[in-house]
Amino acid sequence: MRRFLTASAILLSLCCLVLWSPGSAQAAGADPFQGLTGTLHIAGGTAHIKCETEAARMIMRAHPQVRITIAGGGSGVGIQQVCQGLIDLGNTGRPPTQAEIKRCGLKVYRFAVDGIAVVVNPSNPVAGISKADLRAVFAGRITNWRRLGGKDAPIDLYTRDANSGTRKVFWKKGLGKGAISPKANFVASNAAMKTAVAGDPNAIGYISLGVADQSVKLLAIDGVAPSPQAVKEGRYRIARGLFMVTKGEPKPLARAFIQFMLSPRGQKLVAKHGFLPVK
Amino acid sequence: MSQDTPQERALRAGLGLAALLAAAAPLMILAFLAYFSWPLLTSGLLPRFFTQTWNPAAQQWGLLPMMLGTVWVAGLAMLWAAPLGIGLALHLVLFAPRGLARLLQAVVEFMTGIPTVVYAFAALFLLVPRMRGLLGGSGFSILTASLVLALVVVPTITLVARERLEAVPRRQVQAALAAGADRWQLCRRVLLPGAWKGLVTALVLGSGRAVGDTLIALMLAGNSLALPTSWASSGRTLTSHIALIFAADFASPSFKAVFLCGLILFLYSLALVVGLRLLQGRRRP
Numbered sequence: 001m002r003r004f005l006t007a008s009a010i011l012l013s014l015c016c017l018v019l020w021s022p023g024s025a026q027a028a029g030a031d032p033f034q035g036l037t038g039t040l041h042i043a044g045g046t047a048h049i050k051c052e053t054e055a056a057r058m059i060m061r062a063h064p065q066v067r068i069t070i071a072g073g074g075s076g077v078g079i080q081q082v083c084q085g086l087i088d089l090g091n092t093g094r095p096p097t098q099a100e101i102k103r104c105g106l107k108v109y110r111f112a113v114d115g116i117a118v119v120v121n122p123s124n125p126v127a128g129i130s131k132a133d134l135r136a137v138f139a140g141r142i143t144n145w146r147r148l149g150g151k152d153a154p155i156d157l158y159t160r161d162a163n164s165g166t167r168k169v170f171w172k173k174g175l176g177k178g179a180i181s182p183k184a185n186f187v188a189s190n191a192a193m194k195t196a197v198a199g200d201p202n203a204i205g206y207i208s209l210g211v212a213d214q215s216v217k218l219l220a221i222d223g224v225a226p227s228p229q230a231v232k233e234g235r236y237r238i239a240r241g242l243f244m245v246t247k248g249e250p251k252p253l254a255r256a257f258i259q260f261m262l263s264p265r266g267q268k269l270v271a272k273h274g275f276l277p278v279k
Numbered sequence: 280m281s282q283d284t285p286q287e288r289a290l291r292a293g294l295g296l297a298a299l300l301a302a303a304a305p306l307m308i309l310a311f312l313a314y315f316s317w318p319l320l321t322s323g324l325l326p327r328f329f330t331q332t333w334n335p336a337a338q339q340w341g342l343l344p345m346m347l348g349t350v351w352v353a354g355l356a357m358l359w360a361a362p363l364g365i366g367l368a369l370h371l372v373l374f375a376p377r378g379l380a381r382l383l384q385a386v387v388e389f390m391t392g393i394p395t396v397v398y399a400f401a402a403l404f405l406l407v408p409r410m411r412g413l414l415g416g417s418g419f420s421i422l423t424a425s426l427v428l429a430l431v432v433v434p435t436i437t438l439v440a441r442e443r444l445e446a447v448p449r450r451q452v453q454a455a456l457a458a459g460a461d462r463w464q465l466c467r468r469v470l471l472p473g474a475w476k477g478l479v480t481a482l483v484l485g486s487g488r489a490v491g492d493t494l495i496a497l498m499l500a501g502n503s504l505a506l507p508t509s510w511a512s513s514g515r516t517l518t519s520h521i522a523l524i525f526a527a528d529f530a531s532p533s534f535k536a537v538f539l540c541g542l543i544l545f546l547y548s549l550a551l552v553v554g555l556r557l558l559q560g561r562r563r564p
């Protein structure tokens with residue numbers, strides 16, 4: 001039930017996860033949130049959500065006077081809302097373009113590196129795919145699992161909408177900017193992708209390595225299985241930084257959150273959620 | 280009029296202002312949509328939005344799949360909801376014992392208040408896997424979305440239809456009963472002819488809800504960009520399309536397409552209302 005509820009919140013990219021807990025103040029030595037009060041609004045990339053939500057919970061337990069809200073929407077939404085001043089901190093799973101940085105005076109903070117895995121249903125016997133076949137599948141030229149060594153069943157394609165940083169990076173590095181078939185189904189977040197692929201025996205999609213879990217099966221690409229280690233060693237190439245952006249210099253709460261994510265505790269969280277720490 | 284007390288004058292002014300605001304809001308929205316779509320309507324790009332392919336990277340902004348998607352999803356939803364909604368209203372008026380009628384009425388009224396996202400989310404786990412078993416494919420399809428959308432539309436139809444059925448003059452009903460009419464005859468000869476405009480109004484209002492809803496189609500129809508070919512196809516509605524591309528770059532034609540989607544939806548509602556007015560001016564056939 002809890003998973004059900006959590007999934008709903010992330011899946012719809014609608015609900016702000018406002019986490020609140022009356023905590024015992026356990027003041028750490030150099031705590032960036034010391035003495036700060038108020039609310040920090042974060043939105044955008046959906047790969048960030050689980051990791052940042054846990055960070056927010058830790059922070060709010062130690063600092064009950066601080067509230068942190070985290071919403072989804074996709075990387076494009078994060079960048080745009082930060083530009084408009086609607087949120088304090090935007091999440092993006094792709095680097096902002098030069099035009100975006102110039103238009104809004106964006107400051108960019110990379111706090112993790114994430115792989116993007118090609119995922120199928122756990123019941124699917126296919127374990128790996130070549131890059132050429134991957135392109136052909138997403139372009140709609142291969143439409144049956146039999147061609148890939150699986151059972152005789154049509155391939156159900158899943159992709160993300162144009163706001164997705166995951167889509168942009170996967171399209172560039174996974175598909176070599178190849179076409180994505182118009183027949184593909186669209187889902188609106190990494191979590192929604194996981195739910196869709198986990199429920200559809202004939203599905204193929206792509207997902208943040210940090211969001212992937214047992215409910216989906218990761219495909220090896222040209223013989224390389226995706227993992228943070230493989231990304232780190234440069235063997236698995238479909239990877240990207242995870243960024244937080246602010247409009248101009250970050251405000252105190254945003255700055256403190258960035259400092260927390262880059263601190264040893266924050267970086268430990270990053271690793272725990274299946275990403276590569278940057279420090 | 281000259282004896283109006285200050286309170287009465289204040290009340291009249293206040294209510295007048297409220298009416299003015301309520302009437303001005305939709306006009307302002309139309310003006311806003313027209314203003315933002317205008318560059319696009321006059322740029323000569325317009326025909327390019329009535330094509331089949333949405334691929335902004337290749338300068339293609341075809342909205343036909345979404346227009347057809349809306350027609351399919353909303354049309355099918357109405358196909359399921361119209362007989363259910365009007366049937367339920369007739370049942371409430373003609374057959375249901377008082378207690379049951381009151382209970383059903385309460386349930387239907389409650390249903391109007393349930394956010395559509397709740398239906399969509401429940402269907403994601405309850406209906407989508409069954410549709411996958413039934414139709415094959417992913418389970419996300421126009422049919423899936425239309426079935427759930429029908430649940431949203433039925434209460435609107437039922438509530439309006441019941442009210443109009445009960446507005447059929449009591450005397451006509453009693454006269455029919457006195458002449459020995461059974462319920463079937465009462466229904467066919469008195470209620471339906473007497474309330475037909477009201478029933479059409481109910482259907483039109485229901486179809487407005489079906490066309491306007493976003494989340495059910497967004498979460499259940501699959502959102503594919505291909506032209507839908509059957510009810511088992513994955514499809515995207517205009518409203519889903521707005522939700523999916525809303526955040527893209529403000530200066531891009533993709534973003535302008537959002538306004539065109541909005542304008543099309545608005546014009547559809549406008550056409551419905553105008554059609555309704557014309558209809559209400561007519562005598563029954």
